[in-house]
Amino acid sequence: MSQIxxxxxxxxxxxxxxxxxxxxxxxxxxxxxxxxxALLAEEKRLVAEDGNxxxxxxxxxxxxxxxxxxxxxxxxxxxxxxxxxxxxKLNGQDVPESIARGVPRIxxxxxxxxxxxxxxxxxxxxSGILVSELFPETGKLVDDICVLRSxxxxxxxxxxxEYLATTGSQVGDRPSLGSWLYYGLGSxxxxxxxxxxLLTGENFGSAPAWSAGFLPxxxxxxxxxxxxxxxxxxxxxxxxxxxxxxxxLIAQLNQHHLERHAGNSELEARIRSYExxxxxxxxxxxxxxxxxxxxxxxxxxxIDMKESAEYGxxxxxxxxxxxxGVRFIxxxxxxxxxxxxxxxxxxxxxKKVDRPIAGLxxxxxxxxxxEQTLVIWGGEFGRTPTAENKGPSPGRDxxxxxxxxxxxxxxxxxxxxIGATDPVGYAAVERPIHPNDLHATILHALGIDQHKLYxxxxxxxxxxxxxxxQVVKEVFG
Numbered sequence: 001m002s003q004i005x006x007x008x009x010x011x012x013x014x015x016x017x018x019x020x021x022x023x024x025x026x027x028x029x030x031x032x033x034x035x036x037x038a039l040l041a042e043e044k045r046l047v048a049e050d051g052n053x054x055x056x057x058x059x060x061x062x063x064x065x066x067x068x069x070x071x072x073x074x075x076x077x078x079x080x081x082x083x084x085x086x087x088x089k090l091n092g093q094d095v096p097e098s099i100a101r102g103v104p105r106i107x108x109x110x111x112x113x114x115x116x117x118x119x120x121x122x123x124x125x126x127s128g129i130l131v132s133e134l135f136p137e138t139g140k141l142v143d144d145i146c147v148l149r150s151x152x153x154x155x156x157x158x159x160x161x162e163y164l165a166t167t168g169s170q171v172g173d174r175p176s177l178g179s180w181l182y183y184g185l186g187s188x189x190x191x192x193x194x195x196x197x198l199l200t201g202e203n204f205g206s207a208p209a210w211s212a213g214f215l216p217x218x219x220x221x222x223x224x225x226x227x228x229x230x231x232x233x234x235x236x237x238x239x240x241x242x243x244x245x246x247x248x249l250i251a252q253l254n255q256h257h258l259e260r261h262a263g264n265s266e267l268e269a270r271i272r273s274y275e276x277x278x279x280x281x282x283x284x285x286x287x288x289x290x291x292x293x294x295x296x297x298x299x300x301x302x303i304d305m306k307e308s309a310e311y312g313x314x315x316x317x318x319x320x321x322x323x324x325g326v327r328f329i330x331x332x333x334x335x336x337x338x339x340x341x342x343x344x345x346x347x348x349x350x351k352k353v354d355r356p357i358a359g360l361x362x363x364x365x366x367x368x369x370x371e372q373t374l375v376i377w378g379g380e381f382g383r384t385p386t387a388e389n390k391g392p393s394p395g396r397d398x399x400x401x402x403x404x405x406x407x408x409x410x411x412x413x414x415x416x417x418i419g420a421t422d423p424v425g426y427a428a429v430e431r432p433i434h435p436n437d438l439h440a441t442i443l444h445a446l447g448i449d450q451h452k453l454y455x456x457x458x459x460x461x462x463x464x465x466x467x468x469x470q471v472v473k474e475v476f477g
Contacts (some may be wrong), residue, residue: 043274053168057338061447063374063410064083064188065322065329066181069357071349072162072203072334074403076117076383076396079423081404082149083121083130085383086423091116095386095424103426104401106154111368115387115394118343127415137358143415144361144370146475147406150419150428151378153435156398158337161380162205164435166330166468167213172205175213175301175455176221177439178328183219184453185211185446188325191283193222196326198314200352201334210330214457226313228288287324290316300363302355307348312356319363322373336379339388340395361408374410374445376438378403385424401427405438410445413477433472440469445476 078084089094095103095111103111121130124139129147131139136147155161160170167174175183178195187194197210210221290298291314294467301316302308311333317467318329333353357377364370383396402421408414419431440450443464450469456460 012129036371038446051236059447059449061411061445062371063445063447064372065325065327066178066374066376066410066446067318067322067360068166068178068328068330069375069377070166070209070330070332071336071353071377071379072159072201072205072332073336073338073381074161074379074381074398075336075349076338076342076346077149077402077404077421078111078383078385079117079119079342080132080134080350081147081406082421082425083132084117084385084421084423084425087114087425088116090114090424095426099422099424099426102422102429104154106156106400111386111426113387113390114385115342115396125415129415129417131307134346135354137355138361141361142356144365145406145408146412147404147417148378148419148433148438148472148475149402149404149417149421149433151382151403151405151433151435151438152428153381153400156400157382158204158398159206159208161398162209163377165380166205166209167211168436168439168464168469172208172211173213174462174466175219176208176210176330177442177464178210178221178330179212179215179219180453181328181446183215183455184448185327187327189283192287192321192324192326194327195219195221195330196321196328197221197223197330197332198226198285198317199223199332199334200311200401201332202337203332209332213453214462221328224288226288226310226317228284229362277393283324287318287320290320293451297363301359305355307351307355307356311352312359315356315360316363319360319369320366321365322369323367338383338395339397341389341393342395343393345395364409370409372410374412374442375408376405376442377407378405379419382425385426399426402429407441407475412445412475416474416477418472418474431472431474434469436465436467436469437472438469440465441472444471444473 011309012277078087091114093114094392095114100111119132119134121132122139127143130143131142153161153164155164155170159172163172164170182194184339195210210223212218212220230400290313297316298304301312303312311331314331318331321329336345336349361370361375364373364375381398381400384399386396387394387398389395402425419433420429421427422429443450443453450463450465454463456462
């Protein structure tokens with residue numbers, strides 16, 4: 001059951017742990033109130049401030065789940081999704097003054113020595129969208145992809161830019177998008193966390209990129225590995241029955257402690273984590289077990305190839321998590337920070353992700369899951385069209401002024417390009433899209449009005465989009 005919360009801590013938590021009588025007895029306590037809220041929400045008796053029952057979206061959205069393919073480090077837009085013929089003509093020259101005037105001065109590098117993309121762009125699909133030869137497999141599916149070529153913000157530093165991309169703010173103290181959606185919509189599987197994170201390569205932003213921020217702590221992302229959730233196995237010598245007895249005692253002691261520290265979300269999260277861990281001991285191993293996947297499926301995801309096996313496994317797990325009702329999956333692939341030797345960096349990075357991402361889109365589509373799953377690709381910023389570290393094989397510096405991302409599934413109209421950068425790809429000049437705008441658009445795909453999903457924090461109704469974003473409605477056709 002999906003549900004949107006416009007009151008504090010009203011997510012969907014699955015079947016109640018306590019009896020109805022116990023719930024009412026505990027209703028004055030933090031933990032009991034949370035459980036009672038879940039029960040009443042399931043019975044459609046809890047009414048939000050706007051008069052709509054909790055659990056009813058603001059409007060119909062096609063997406064139910066989100067997979068964020070986060071490319072940490074900053075892939076170069078002019079070498080991937082934003083072809084610039086003019087850049088080839090001006091190779092080695094300074095940025096023309098007519099273009100330089102429109103480049104925000106947050107750019108760290110001098111506007112000198114333009115560097116032509118060392119990759120060919122090829123028209124793909126019926127739409128004929130030009131896609132870099134770096135993505136031969138993903139390019140085949142461009143008719144299912146909506147390319148955003150005008151993403152932009154104001155932070156050229158990795159970690160703050162990652163926080164902007166994942167939380168809407170540079171500070172790193174706000175809830176991540178996954179936490180917001182887990183809080184607002186809950187999870188359709190009470191035996192798995194509603195927000196899962198898998199890591200590949202070097203990631204600059206780390207935990208704040210999947211943190212719950214000021215939301216209750218239990219909505220934070222759970223970092224997992226392909227072999228499963230760490231420390232989940234039953235302790236030696238325990239049966240499910242005596243393990244349950246032990247957990248009941250721990251819950252009782254924690255409850256007494258919570259009574260003296262009401263409103264401690266971390267303690268409430270700790271209590272719930274014991275219960276969830278017990279349920280996961282049965283459900284999680286099955287979710288992570290790829291032994292029953294066919295050889296054809298594993299090949300589709302590139303698991304049979306050394307360079308793409310790890311990320312391919314992550315993508316296949318993401319599909320399995322979607323099938324099991326996990327609300328938000330963040331797959332992080334760091335390592336795109338190409339300051340020197342662009343080709344030496346981007347060639348292996350693209351081989352690592354191209355086949356797995358194409359396999360994920362293909363598999364979701366053939367299983368009828370793509371329409372309900374919003375897939376997002378992109379990093380924290382792009383890279384300059386100028387060369388860094390001059391030499392026979394230069395790289396590119398950070399550039400947040402104009403970069404590319406793409407969306408697929410979840411009601412998105414594929415085979416289209418939205419926005420544009422200047423002739424050399426330095427800055428967004430047509431339909432600029434800030435991370436807050438993208439977050440508003442993602443919420444829209446899930447049927448959520450960004451102004452109706454909030455959390456009361458320090459007497460302020462905090463929004464996912466901070467002070468609001470503009471929905472990019474063209475995304476949906």
